[in-house]
Amino acid sequence: MVFSSLLSSTLGGSEDSYDREALDALFHYYANQTLAKHHTGTLYKVPLPSNFSGMEVSIVRLRSGSLWGRGANLSLFNVPRRVKTSPYVKRLAIVYYNLGKYWSTRYYQIPDYSLVSPVIGFNVYASSNLTALSDRNVTLILTNGSISIHFPYIEAEDKINVTELKCVNFEPDGSVEFKDMTERNVCVTEKAGHFCVVTPSLGVKKERVWKWWVIGFVSAIGGLIVLVSAGVIGVILLRRMKIKAMEKESDTAEALDTIWVRGDKMPAASMVRTQPVLEHDYVP
Template sequence: MSKRYTGKLYDIPLPTNFSGMETSIVRLRSSSFWRRGANFSFFKIPHRVLPWPFVKRFDIIYENLGNLSSKYYDVTNYTFVTPVIGFLAYDARRSRENYGMVELNTMENHILIHFPPNNDYNKNMKCVRFVKNGTIEFSNVTMNNTCISRGQGHFAIVVPSLKPEEEKKGKWKWWVIGFGVGIVGLILLIVMGILIYKCVRLKKRGNMERQSGKSEALDDVWVGNSRMPSASGIRTQPVLENSYVP
C-alpha cells in the first residue's frame, strides 16, 4: 500500500487462472471510518463502526468471485443466482507472520450488500452469508436485491434447487400445456376454414341468383323432391290454310 492514498479504492491484478474474479483494496483510518463509514463496491458500511481489536489503520479487501463462485462455495440444495461477493478487514501493519485479520464491531448497525439487478426474481430467494469459520447463515432478501448483515464475510443470493423428479414433472407439465394449446389452435383453424368456405359458397350462390333474376323468368316445377325451372307452354291454335267457306 506504499504511495497509495487512504480512502481510495485500488484494483488488485490477479493471475490468469483467476480470470473472472475481481479484487480491490482500500485503506481506511479508524477515526474517519467511525465518523463516515464506507461505501465501496457492493457494500455500504454505516458510520459508528470500529475495527476490533482496535488499530489506527486497516485495509478492507473486496472480492467478486464471478463465474468461479461455485468453485469456492457451495450451498446444499440451493443454486446461486448471483456471484459470491465479500469483504474482509485486515490490520494495515500485517505481515507474512502476522495475518492481522480484524473484525468490525457494528454495534447493532447493519451492513448493506447491494447485488446487481436480477430479472429472474423469485419469491424463494434467500441471502446467504459464508462466515470465515465455515458456518452458513440465511436471511431474507430485501427490496432491490439487497441483503443485510452485521458482520463481514462472503455473500450471495440463492434459490432452492429443483429435485430431478420435480424438474421432470415441470417439463412434462409444459409439454401437456403446449400439446393442448396446439390441439385447440388446430380445431379453431379448421372451424375458421369451414366458415370461410361456406361464406364463399353463399356469396357465389347469391351472385348466381341475382344474375338469373335479370334474365327471363321461368316457372318452377317439382320433379320428385327436386325443383326445376320450366318455361310456360303456350299452345298455338291450329289454323287451316286455304280454308274453304261455303
Template sequence: MEFLIKSCVRYPHTGKLYNLSLPANFSGMEASFLRIRSAKFWLGGVNFSSVYIPPLVVPMPYVKRIAIVYENLGNWSSVYYQVSNYRLVAPVIGFLAYDSSSSAVGTQKINFLTQGDSIVIQFPHIDVQEGEIPKCVEFGPDGSFWIKNMTGANECHTHGEGHFSLVVPSPITPTPTPTPTPRATRKNSEKWRKGLIAGIFGLILLGLVMIGMYKLVRRRQLRAMEKQSEKGVGFDTFWVGSSKMPSAAMTRTQPYLEQAEYAP
C-alpha cells in the same frame, strides 16, 4: 485470499481504493483494496464497489489503520461456495478487514461491531426465473452457511464481514425408473425358468427324503414290536417272503371216548 493480501503490499497509500491485478487463471474474478484510518472509518464509513459500511462501525480490536480487501468471485463462485438444495443466482461477494497500522496489510484479522445501521451488500446482476424469490446467504469460514430473507431489492444486510450471495431453492429431480430392454426381459425370463426348475427339483427331492424317512421309521417300529413279542410267550418264527412271522407249535387234542357212569 493470500495472493490478494500479497498484492496489496504495492499500494500503501491511505484513503485510496485500488483495483488489484489478478492472475490470468482467475479471469472473471474482481478484487480491490482500501486502506483507511480507523477514526475516519468510524465517522464516515466507506462505500466502495458493492459494499456500503455505514458510520459508527467499530473495528475490533481497535487499531490505528485498517485494510479492507474486497472480492467478487464472479463465475468462480460455485467453485468455492455451494449451498445444499439451493442454487446461486448472484456472484459471491466478500470483504475482510486486517490490521494496517505498520504495513499495507498485516496478519491480524479485524472484526466489525455495528452500533447503528447494518452493512449493505448489493448484487447488481442476478439470474432468476419468473416466480423465484431470492434469499440471502452468508458463508462461514468453516463451510457453514446461514440463509435469511432479503430486506431490500437485490441486497443483503449484515452486521459483520464475510462472504455473501443470493440463492433460490433448487428443485429435486426424481430419478427416472429405467425401462427394461428386450435383452433385460429375456434375462428375467431365463432366471424365472431356472428358478421354476430348481423349485420342482427341490420338491421331488424333499418327497423322496420324506418317503425314505417314513420307511425307516416303519422298519424301526416293526423291529420294536418283534422284540416286545419275544419277551412274552415264546413262539417259533418262520419267514414269509421277506417278513419274519411268529408261529406256535400245533398240538392236536387226542380224542377219547366218554364212558357213562351207568351202563345200559
C-alpha cells in the same frame, strides 16, 4: 515460492479441492503488493494472475477515525458510520472481492440450492504499517445499523419468485447462514465474510409442490369424511327427535279400539257416544 504454493493449493485437480482459505490468502498476498503504491482513503483495483480471470479484487486503507465518522462506501458494500474495530487499530485495510459467476460455483456450493448471484465479500485487516498489510484480521463492531450488500446482478431475476430468494453468509467453519433479502438485490450483514443470493433448486421445488399436493389431497379427504360423518349424525339425530315426538303424541292421545274386518285388524273409534247434557238445570 509464495505465489506457487498459493496457486497449487487454490487450483486443485478436481472441483472438491478448491480451497477457500487459500483463495483468501491469495487475495491478501496481491492486495499487500498493491497497498504500498496507493494512498489512504481511495479504493484501488488489485491485479490478479491470468489464471483467475473473471475475479475482481479491490483494496482500500482507512483510518479508524474516518470509518467512525463517515463510514465507507466500497461499491457493493455500504458501511454505516459509528463503526469501531476490535482490537483497536489506527489504520485498517478492507479487501473487497467479487468472484464472478464462474468461480463462485466452483468455490461455493449449497446442497438443494442454486447460486443466482456471484459470491462477493470482504475481509478487514490491520494496516498500521503504511507499506504492508498485516495478517491479523480486525472485527468491525457496528453501533449504527448494518452493512448493506448490493449484488451487481441476479441471474434470471424476472423468472424467479422473489420470496424464494435468500441471502447466504458462508461462515469460516463451513456452515451457512440464511437470511431474507431486505429489498431488491440487497442483503444486510453485521460482519465481514462471503455472501451470495440463492434459490431452491428445481428438484427441491418439485418436491415441495408434490408435498403440497399430498397435503391438499389428505386434507380434502379428511374434510369429506368429517362432512359425511356430520351429515349421517345429523340424520340420525333428526330421526330420533321425530320418533320421540311421535311417542310423546301417542302417550297423550286417546287410544282407539280395534276391530276385525275380513281377517284384518283395524283401529276403530269407541261405540259409546258422549252422553247429552242439558245446558241448564231448569226444565220448563
